[in-house]
Amino acid sequence: MSGIYIHIPFCKQACHYCDFHFSTSMKKKDEMVLALAKEIQIRKSEFKNETIETIYFGGGTPSVLTTTEIQFLIDAVYENYAVSENPEITLEANPDDLSKERIIELSETPINRLSIGIQSFFEDDLTMMNRAHNSAEAKKCLEEATKYFDNISLDLIYGIPDSSQNGEQAKQMSNEKWKQNIETALSFGIPHISSYALTVEPKTALHKLIQTGKIAKPNDDLAQEHFSILVEILEANGFIHYELSNFGKENYFSKNNSAYWLGKKYIGIGPSAHSYDGISRSWNVSNNAIYLKSLEDNKLPNEIEILSIADRYNEYIMTGLRTIWGVSLERILDEFGNEYLDYLNKQANKFLIDNLLSIEGNILKPTQKGKFLTDGIASDLFFINLEK
Incomplete structure (x- = not known):
């Protein structure tokens, strides 16, 4: 199984917490x-013996593309790679892009999974994070999307500082608010939720x-409470906590992300x-202008790193511990x-003793x-400078 990830480096506006690569200019x-289509074509030899089972549009905000542009890129994948009969094709989308008409349009394409960036159902949270959508749009898009898509994931952020600063009272209010966010998400019958602590990059x-x-600094103790x-709540509602930040009903795990975690x-x-x-691992340049110029010259604007045994061990520890599949001592x-x-x-002994x-x-x-x-536990299990 192999996958293709397509990064759409555009957003309508910059969320205050985001450090991903994007541009707010659509020029x-x-x-x-x-x-992007050209890179898809140029790199087909890398997967000549592979079958593509997942296509994932991430960003940025992929839903700023027109449905025609999204279809064009999906067609480019099909033209250059062997694709399985029923691949998982995910589009990350923001609520403000998901009108009823747009949802219907998308449902008529090969896209069969939506990942919707809700983050919070509360107006003050959305304003603080500088999200492009409001609470009403968040709820409305889910109401419509669930009519046309069975496989939907939504993102929620926890550990957001409460707007009031009254010590324990604010903390309790924040816990109650977080519970309301979760309950609102569950009310739409969504089969997958990704949830992350607000981090300050x-x-x-x-x-x-x-x-x-x-803005107050996020409180680690509060974030841990929210995580618990x-x-x-999600496990009580039939969700499986299959990765540290991901919860899915049976048969609704993200195939794309699971592939990353399973190597x-x-x-x-x-x-x-x-x-x-x-x-090896490679990464493209985080610069739109340089990327465009390189592809114009038929060059791949990337750097490549050959992974050492220690690198591969560390990656397996990091990803394995985050998932329900764990780290196989036999492997x-x-x-x-x-x-x-x-x-x-x-290295693991002290964590075993402490029941971690x-x-x-x-x-x-x-x-x-x-x-x-x-x-943090994974970092203590890493091999450092083993081969030096």
Whole structure:
């Protein structure tokens, strides 16, 4: 199984927390669509022996493309690659782009999964994050989308600072507000939810707003409370917590993202997009103008890194611990050898003692207590400078 990710580097406006690559100018959109199709064509030899089972439009905001432009790029994939009979084709979309007419249009294309960037159903949260949509649009688009699409995912952000600053009272209000966000999402019968803590990335507007005291800094303890609430409510409603930030009903896991976490091959098309072939990782330049000029000259604007054994071990630890599939100790031994297995057992011991990790059936996994701390635990299990 292999996948193709297509990065659409345009947004109507910049969300305060976002550090992904995008432009708010649409002037080069037509040229970019042609360049994306060209990269799809140029790179077909990389997957000549592979079958494409997922196509994913990410960004940026892919829903700023017209339905005709999206179909054009899907056609480019089909023309240059072997595609499975029923691939998962996902479009990330913002609520303000999903009018009833647009949803109907999209339902008539090969797209069979929508990933909708709701983030919150509360107006003050959306304003603070500088989202392009409002609460009414969020609810209306879900009401319409569920009539035409069965496979829908929505994004929610937790750990958002409460607008009031009254200590424990504000904290409790924020917990209640978070529960209302989850319950509202569930009321639409959505089969998949991706949820992330609000993080403050350098050089973002959010970072500056916090530095100048205009917005409170996100509280880690509050985020952990929100995470626990999220897990409890979604699992009680039949969702499977299959990856740290992802919850799906049976048969509604994201095939595209699951492939990443399971180490499958994928090609990333577009500025800033990453690719992986099992041996190396590559990434395209995060600059629209340079990307366009390179494709005009029939060149791929990317850098390639050959992964060392330590790199591959670390990636497996990082992705494995985040998923329900965990880290197979047998696979560690087979692929990386005794030295890595001994190191992993030694590093994991303190987390086993503290009941943050467990071993069942030769699989290493975080416990319920350890789930929120997964990324930090994984970093303590990494091999550092093993081959130097």
